[in-house]
Amino acid sequence: MAGAITRRKLIAGVAAGGSSIALSAWTGPTYNPFFQDNVLSIGEWLNYRAQRLIVGNALAQQFPESDMSPVFRTNGNTDPGTPEYEKLAAGQFADWRLQIDGLVASPASYSLAELRAMPSRTQITRHDCVEGWSAIGKWTGVQLGRLLKQVGLQPNARFIVFHCADDFDGTPYYESIDLVDAFHPQTLLAYAMNGEPLSVGHGAPLRLRVERQLGYKQAKYVMRVEAVAVLSGIGDGGGGYWEDAAGYYWYAGV
Amino acid sequence: MTILDRERSDVSAAPAARQVVYRHRLPTRIWHWLNAAVILVMLMSGLMIFNAHPRLYWGQYGANPDHSWLQIGDSGEQGFLRVGSHTIDTTGFLGVWGGPGDQTMDTAFPGWLTIPSTYDLAGARHWHLTFAWLFVAAIVAYWIFGLSNRHIWRDLLPSRRELAPRHILEDVKNHALLRFPKGEAARRYNTLQKLAYLGVVFVLIPLQILTGLAMSPGMDAAWPWLIDVFGGRPSARSIHFICAMLLVLFVVVHLLMVTLVGPINEVRSMITGRYRLPAEHD
Numbered sequence: 001m002a003g004a005i006t007r008r009k010l011i012a013g014v015a016a017g018g019s020s021i022a023l024s025a026w027t028g029p030t031y032n033p034f035f036q037d038n039v040l041s042i043g044e045w046l047n048y049r050a051q052r053l054i055v056g057n058a059l060a061q062q063f064p065e066s067d068m069s070p071v072f073r074t075n076g077n078t079d080p081g082t083p084e085y086e087k088l089a090a091g092q093f094a095d096w097r098l099q100i101d102g103l104v105a106s107p108a109s110y111s112l113a114e115l116r117a118m119p120s121r122t123q124i125t126r127h128d129c130v131e132g133w134s135a136i137g138k139w140t141g142v143q144l145g146r147l148l149k150q151v152g153l154q155p156n157a158r159f160i161v162f163h164c165a166d167d168f169d170g171t172p173y174y175e176s177i178d179l180v181d182a183f184h185p186q187t188l189l190a191y192a193m194n195g196e197p198l199s200v201g202h203g204a205p206l207r208l209r210v211e212r213q214l215g216y217k218q219a220k221y222v223m224r225v226e227a228v229a230v231l232s233g234i235g236d237g238g239g240g241y242w243e244d245a246a247g248y249y250w251y252a253g254v
Numbered sequence: 255m256t257i258l259d260r261e262r263s264d265v266s267a268a269p270a271a272r273q274v275v276y277r278h279r280l281p282t283r284i285w286h287w288l289n290a291a292v293i294l295v296m297l298m299s300g301l302m303i304f305n306a307h308p309r310l311y312w313g314q315y316g317a318n319p320d321h322s323w324l325q326i327g328d329s330g331e332q333g334f335l336r337v338g339s340h341t342i343d344t345t346g347f348l349g350v351w352g353g354p355g356d357q358t359m360d361t362a363f364p365g366w367l368t369i370p371s372t373y374d375l376a377g378a379r380h381w382h383l384t385f386a387w388l389f390v391a392a393i394v395a396y397w398i399f400g401l402s403n404r405h406i407w408r409d410l411l412p413s414r415r416e417l418a419p420r421h422i423l424e425d426v427k428n429h430a431l432l433r434f435p436k437g438e439a440a441r442r443y444n445t446l447q448k449l450a451y452l453g454v455v456f457v458l459i460p461l462q463i464l465t466g467l468a469m470s471p472g473m474d475a476a477w478p479w480l481i482d483v484f485g486g487r488p489s490a491r492s493i494h495f496i497c498a499m500l501l502v503l504f505v506v507v508h509l510l511m512v513t514l515v516g517p518i519n520e521v522r523s524m525i526t527g528r529y530r531l532p533a534e535h536d
Contacts, residue, residue: 036380043384055476063314071319126315126487128471130375132307133317134487212475247376253472254383 036247048251052180055253060186060211063124068194069135072127074201077166077173080221085165093205098189102161102226105152112205115191118142123186129215130248139209141190145183147225153179157227161234162208165221168241175219175240176231176250177210186211189222214252216242275441277529281399286524289392293501295385298369300498301362302378308362310495314481316488323492326362333360386466393459400455409443410452416445434515437534447511454504458497465494 079085088096093112101107122140148160160182164173181187188209191198198204203220210217217240231237236244243250278286309322316322325336326348333349334341346352353359365371369381400406415421425445428434435444443451467473468480468490484490512520516532523529 036377040380040384043380043387046387047383051470051472051476055472058475060471060475061478061481067314069315069317069320071317073317073319126471126474128469128487129307129317130379132303132491133309133311134315135317136315212472214471242376246374247380249376249379249383254470 044249044251047249047254051251051253055212057180057184058212060125063126063136065124065138067136068124069137072135072137072194072202073133075129075215077168077220078201080164080166082165082167085221089200089204096205096223098206098222099224100147100151100226101224102228103154103157104148104227105154108151110147112191115142115189115206118146121185121188122192123188123209123211125186125209125211127215127218130252138194139188139190140192140195141188141206141209143185144187144189144208144225145185147189148182148227153227156229159228159231159239161226161228161231162219162222163224163226164219165223168245171235171241171245173219173221173241174235175208175217176228176234177208177213177217181210181212184210184212189225212253216240216248217252273531274528275531276527277523278527279403279405280527281395281403282405283524283527285392285396285399288388289396292385292389292392293505295369295381296389297498297502298367299378299381299385300494302368302370302373303375303382304495305361305363305368305373306375310492311488312485312492313488314486316486316491324495328360386463389459390463393455393463396455406455410448410455412445412448416448421445432514434532436532438531440531450504450507454501458501458504461497462494462501465490465497469494 097109097111098115099107099109119142120140121143122138124136124138126134126136128134144160157179159176159178161176162174164175166173177187186209189206190209191206193199193202198207203218203222206222207220208218208222228234231239231250235241238244238247239250240248242248308326309316309318310324311317311320311322313320323338325334326344327334327336328349331345331350332343333345333347333351335344335348336342344350347364348362349360351359351364353365359365361368361373368378370377397406400410422445428444429446434440435442464480465484467477468484469487474481474487480490481487484493519530519532
């Protein structure tokens with residue numbers, strides 16, 4: 001993750017970790033935190049830096065309608081199932097509001113109707129799951145950058161965090177991205193998929209589309225958007241539910 | 255002057271049967287062993303990543319509802335590998351296999367073939383996407399060294415004569431009959447050997463790198479031609495898997511040849527650089 005590795009840690013890790021490579025490989029389930037934190041994390045650091053350098057503000061590929069998946073499978077949670085969510089869903093999300101707060105100049109909240117009334121963007125893009133499958137769908141929503149400009153970021157804001165209505169065994173889902181992706185023109189808070197209002201399975205009423213990263217970054221059931229300076233205060237500090245729970249890369253461009 | 259030329263003058267006085275030639279220079283030897291270790295890690299962590307979604311597709315999209323051309327899975331007690339419409343029972347190896355302590359496991363590839371050895375997609379990605387940097391750095395260094403010190407031109411590039419169909423057929427026949435070059439002829443790689451090494455260094459490894467990059471959504475935004483070249487991310491993933499299997503095939507044949515030709519002499523040559531030419535009449 002950004003700033004998580006210092007040069008000294010890198011060098012110490014390469015030197016000391018080299019000898020434990022063979023060991024870690026063969027002992028399998030035995031988890032070696034030193035090797036993980038000091039050697040294998042070099043890859044994440046390199047991937048993030050290299051991609052920020054190479055990818056810049058390039059747009060993700062957009063596809064013609066003929067390339068769309070006939071069936072776009074769901075993944076992760078397919079229904080938050082909480083009483084509060086059930087109530088919102090029963091009312092077609094008329095009482096739902098998106099909260100935007102944290103390190104912003106003027107916190108605000110938006111109803112679904114207000115978001116739909118704003119200028120929208122529609123894009124047909126490929127959703128790449130970390131597991132290896134891909135599906136192509138059409139997303140319509142508000143550019144996240146537009147909303148962030150409306151509320152105004154404070155100068156020390158570095159990350160945008162998405163708090164969601166769904167949870168895994170009581171641990172709420174959340175995700176976060178840096179400001180490069182937050183202000184990327186294809187980064188949407190999408191309320192429609194394939195020309196229909198977003199279904200519950202795909203994250204109704206609102207989900208994130210951050211097209212140059214993997215599926216687990218595409219947070220569903222977004223309730224609150226928070227601007228923060230560091231990620232350490234949220235969840236277990238990894239920047240997302242799967243990052244905390246299973247050690248997935250925070251930067252999921254690879 | 256190539257290493258072989260230099261050695262030819264050094265050892266010309268020795269009897270032909272006992273000749274020891276300096277066959278592999280230090281950069282080649284370092285690359286060989288580094289690459290061997292890195293490819294092993296890449297393969298084993300790659301198989302664990304495959305376990306997360308053991309199906310392969312062609313085209314721009316591919317997920318469970320779509321047609322997969324290859325699948326490893328289980329139907330209850332039975333493990334299977336399906337390629338197209340052909341299914342074979344792989345119980346005990348793929349799909350269903352015996353884990354530690356009489357446990358029946360149902361990941362596609364068994365734990366003794368994967369890094370980590372129990373299901374861990376995030377961990378496997380850490381291994382794979384870190385060692386990928388070493389894999390790329392090693393092959394780029396090899397290309398630079400090999401092209402600039404002319405190792406690739408002189409030792410690996412087959413001559414027009416060697417590429418003649420008749421010569422290649424002769425080489426295939428010699429391999430099939432386990433007739434390997436002796437004496438002076440063993441100074442040089444034979445044609446099939448040259449083609450195999452060139453195939454790995456200039457076709458399989460570059461394809462592995464490019465198809466690997468094509469699976470990254472970030473790289474696809476930066477270099478959309480990656481997707482255009484391979485015809486879609488699922489296609490790139492399929493080619494990545496096929497190339498990995500071809501690399502495994504190369505390693506198996508490579509080890510078989512080393513064993514048949516003389517394991518001690520061959521392994522020593524890749525450690526010290528020195529290779530004893532097999533006697534003309536053995």
